[in-house]
Amino acid sequence: MSDTPDVAARRTYETAEGGLYALAQSAEVKPPALKTVPVPPPLDPATDEWGDAPLYEARRKIYPQRVHGTYRRIKWAALFVTLGIYYFTPFLRWDRGPNAPDQAVLIDLPNSRFYFFFIEIWPQEVYYLTGLLIIAAMTLFLMNAIAGRIWCGYLCPQTVWTDLFQTIERWCEGDRREHMQRERGPWTPERVARAGAKYFLWLMVAWWTGGAWVLYFADAPTLVYELATLQAPLIAYAWIGILTLTTFTLAGFMREQVCLYMCPWPRIQAALTDEYALNVTYRYDRGEPRTSVKKATALRAQGQPVGDCVECLQCVHVCPTGVDIRQGPSLGCIQCGLCIDACDAVMAKIGRPPRLIAYDTDINVKRHAEGLPAEFRFARVRTLLYVAIIAGVACIMTYTLVTRQAQGISVLHDRNPIFVRLSDGALRNAYTVRVSNKRSDRREFTLSLSGLPGSLLDIVQTRDDGRFVIEVGPDQTREVRVLITDYVPDPPASTPITFHLYDVISGERAAASDYFRAPAGG
Ligand code: SF4
Numbered sequence: 001m002s003d004t005p006d007v008a009a010r011r012t013y014e015t016a017e018g019g020l021y022a023l024a025q026s027a028e029v030k031p032p033a034l035k036t037v038p039v040p041p042p043l044d045p046a047t048d049e050w051g052d053a054p055l056y057e058a059r060r061k062i063y064p065q066r067v068h069g070t071y072r073r074i075k076w077a078a079l080f081v082t083l084g085i086y087y088f089t090p091f092l093r094w095d096r097g098p099n100a101p102d103q104a105v106l107i108d109l110p111n112s113r114f115y116f117f118f119i120e121i122w123p124q125e126v127y128y129l130t131g132l133l134i135i136a137a138m139t140l141f142l143m144n145a146i147a148g149r150i151w152c153g154y155l156c157p158q159t160v161w162t163d164l165f166q167t168i169e170r171w172c173e174g175d176r177r178e179h180m181q182r183e184r185g186p187w188t189p190e191r192v193a194r195a196g197a198k199y200f201l202w203l204m205v206a207w208w209t210g211g212a213w214v215l216y217f218a219d220a221p222t223l224v225y226e227l228a229t230l231q232a233p234l235i236a237y238a239w240i241g242i243l244t245l246t247t248f249t250l251a252g253f254m255r256e257q258v259c260l261y262m263c264p265w266p267r268i269q270a271a272l273t274d275e276y277a278l279n280v281t282y283r284y285d286r287g288e289p290r291t292s293v294k295k296a297t298a299l300r301a302q303g304q305p306v307g308d309c310v311e312c313l314q315c316v317h318v319c320p321t322g323v324d325i326r327q328g329p330s331l332g333c334i335q336c337g338l339c340i341d342a343c344d345a346v347m348a349k350i351g352r353p354p355r356l357i358a359y360d361t362d363i364n365v366k367r368h369a370e371g372l373p374a375e376f377r378f379a380r381v382r383t384l385l386y387v388a389i390i391a392g393v394a395c396i397m398t399y400t401l402v403t404r405q406a407q408g409i410s411v412l413h414d415r416n417p418i419f420v421r422l423s424d425g426a427l428r429n430a431y432t433v434r435v436s437n438k439r440s441d442r443r444e445f446t447l448s449l450s451g452l453p454g455s456l457l458d459i460v461q462t463r464d465d466g467r468f469v470i471e472v473g474p475d476q477t478r479e480v481r482v483l484i485t486d487y488v489p490d491p492p493a494s495t496p497i498t499f500h501l502y503d504v505i506s507g508e509r510a511a512a513s514d515y516f517r518a519p520a521g522g
């Protein structure tokens with residue numbers, strides 16, 4: 001049987017000049033015994049417990065080592081893009097006309113508006129938010145079905161800020177080994193200065209994070225000026241303080257514990273994944289039996305089986321959550337790919353093929369072990385379903401946005417009394433009608449009624465200047481009292497009616513339905 005490409009590649013490395021084979025030729029070392037990989041105690045069927053393994057493990061402080069490589073570069077790009085969006089979006093401008101704010105993204109709580117570039121969401125249009133949440137959830141599920149916890153590894157705010165804080169820590173305290181050595185030593189002036197610089201920079205980032213958050217809720221340049229001159233509302237300082245504290249604590253100290261103990265997504269994600277999803281995976285078939293470079297060389301020279309893993313622990317040292325990916329899938333693995341970079345660098349140094357650790361699927365782990373080529377299946381029922389839902393909701397939202405009316409009407413029938421009988425025998429119902437003007441200029445509307453022929457519609461408070469119009473200011477709503485009088489004798493107890501709203505200049509319209517009530521049996 002011919003070799004699979006993978007097996008063939010390994011044979012090439014093992015027989016080529018250079019690499020481990022050449023090293024083995026020149027090495028005069030005796031074949032050592034293979035190192036035994038520690039195996040966790042077996043599950044005791046009587047007690048349903050994992051042997052003597054403790055249920056609680058105290059936190060080990062993690063000192064992630066600096067690493068270079070493809071996935072580190074992707075993480076840098078994700079960090080700069082996501083933080084850039086977060087910190088600078090409030091300063092983007094978007095012209096909406098003279099009577100509307102010109103901040104591109106603004107949550108205007110006092111006026112109950114959300115502005116997102118050309119979109120303006122009113123409170124009654126909160127279904128757009130629902131649509132956005134559905135799309136966000138389905139996108140997360142889709143990412144998970146294709147590439148596991150890619151969100152956790154690259155885009156989650158906890159990951160991004162922790163990454164930034166760890167980078168600052170390395171600037172100030174040195175890389176892993178230096179930092180660990182210094183922490184084992186006494187408190188010298190240098191150590192105090194380095195720790196002080198780190199905490200100061202962390203605090204600045206945390207403060208800027210809290211400061212950027214409040215800028216989404218008010219005109220950013222104005223609020224920055226007010227904050228600097230201590231004229232901003234107290235609530236703005238309070239929120240900056242809260243977010244500074246949470247960012248400082250979560251990204252500076254809690255770090256991977258947020259992912260391990262606080263975040264529900266790893267648990268949900270584990271239930272949503274399948275054997276075709278890409279995950280950061282250690283290639284057991286290639287890596288085992290693992291041993292040191294020197295021993296591996298001697299063993300290979302004797303033709304004994306030996307894996308590519310040289311037990312250097314680089315993959316563990318660079319891991320921001322302290323996971324040893326060689327132990328198999330773990331809740332702590334955020335799948336950032338940094339262990340891939342670390343291991344690739346080791347493989348390059350010892351002349352072995354890269355990707356001993358790689359993004360791969362469970363199905364391929366089995367296929368590799370059987371000597372079969374890797375197989376990837378991205379178009380599956382679940383991925384197609386997620387795409388269909390995302391596309392469907394996006395289409396509905398786009399349609400409603402494109403056909404969205406710039407005016408609106410809602411009607412509330414008086415409950416007490418539901419109707420009154422006038423002295424001339426006519427019946428009157430009263431309503432509160434709310435008219436919305438979603439444009440940035442003042443508009444005039446008029447009302448008409450259908451469904452109750454011969455009745456009289458009367459708008460209270462709008463006839464002072466003799467005109468029968470409802471004037472509504474820019475981007476505002478107005479409530480008016482409307483009286484409908486029906487002169488028909490013995491009308492039915494409930495008659496469906498429709499209020500029609502017209503813009504007196506443009507003719508644009510909106511409508512709302514309700515009922516005209518009368519006493520049962522006339
Ligand atoms: S970095 Fe690679 S070679 Fe080193 S311990 Fe991890 S898996 Fe083994």
Ligand code: SF4
Binds near residue numbers: 320321332
């Ligand atoms: S095991 Fe690898 S992929 Fe998982 S969190 Fe650690 S470095 Fe990232």
